[in-house]
Amino acid sequence: MASLIPCPHCGMRPKEEFTIKGSADVARPAPEAGTQDWLDYVYLRENPMGRLSEYWHHASGCRRWLVVSRDSVNHDIYSVQDAAQAKGGGA
């Protein structure tokens, strides 16, 4: 894991300030969605070797949710976005 994360609000910050929630590629299904959709969401993972996107919470900084795109092999950080902007919404 990279030691410094470029938070879009706080600048370069140490990794220990963040909490990682998990993959940002899975979308919560509708409540009435079938068992397979919920199985996919709750249990199954792409677990890519290489590039992946995750929700990170900058718990000891701006307290914003971020979407961090990084590499699971060489630990490069490709991009860090505010989650609200990454979703295309306003915040």
Next chain:
Amino acid sequence: MRYSALSIFLNALSGNRHWQPAWREPAPKPHYDVVIVGGGGHGLATAYYLAKVFGVRNIAVLEKSYLGSGNIGRNTTIIRSNYLLEGNQPFYEFSLKLWEGLEQDFNFNAMVSQRGVLNLYHSDAQRDAYTRRGNAMLLSGADAELLDRDDVRRMLPFLDFTNARFPIRGGLLQRRGGTVRHDAVAWGYARGADALGVDIIQHCAVTGIRREGDRVTGVDTTRGTIGCGKLALSTAGHSSVTASLAGLRLPVESHVLQAFVSEGLKPFIDNVVTFGAGHFYVSQSDKGGLVFGGDIDGYNSYARRGNLATVEHVMEAGVAMIPGLSRIRALRSWGGIVDMTMDGSPIIDKTHLPNLYLNAGWNYGGFKATPAAGWCFAHLIARDAPHEVATAYRLDRFARGYLIDERGAGAQANLH
């Protein structure tokens, strides 16, 4: 050649010039009845028991690097069968019984040392939970002893019994647990399997799985295409990667788990001691180094190195348990990639393809399971039915709601 005191004596007389390599390095044949992907402890044990117990010949084990380069050479060498749940404990007790006879069975000194595994408890509630777990262990035919604080103090007088946060009240001891020389397990199984005709093919990475309809017909590798009657995946750490070659998504995340060894010390800790409340466990190797570790770093990773924050946390927990550790210097640290399943328990099962088999998801505990995982996976491959102690390790348990939540934590170790 069979190893014995006589063979050592005779080879010494001839200047040790006539020892033979412990296994061959064959070129891959075009077709095998069973191809096992992954030459780690589990893959080699699977090949060994397939050949020895289930009478399957014409087996290949494909290893992308060299033998012992993965988690079989990166773990902290502990064996035990101190589980609670019915889906787990008989399996791990079967494994411990196999460990007890392993060296005679495969004629290799694996340095099996039943020095005892002690889990510390710190509260009345934890003592009650360990009492329950100890009773479950006894019911499965394993051994368990509940120790009070004075018992633990006699064994390990240097622990911090009056720690303000986690005062030690006692422990659950399994005397038959202990440690095993991990590399020797890989070598012993490799040598045993090779002697039974198994082709162990190193530096052979699988890049694709060939199918005709629903059936697997072979694998593409960096050393050419190899046909197979049955394909067995045993690539913990990278299970998602190999399973994805067959279009299979797993309930697995790959995480890095770190381990450490200190400088060599005089005999100090006779047992394996775990301080679960503080995320720390330790034993002392025969060379004198303290071998210790904690929890996973807590983020998806395929890099076999971890973060300094986890190093610091493990060291702090260690000093909280044994204040005397504060002046000991750490010699080395390393990381291994572990399959973290969503319920913290493994998978030994068939898949959506009728001749594709999966052994994955060993979380923190693949090493102690090596003999039983190999045996049960071989049973599944040879007979298309699960071994009686491994019936709960189904891939579809997540869809059916039959989780084995022994530890209550899988990939999300931060949920406590």
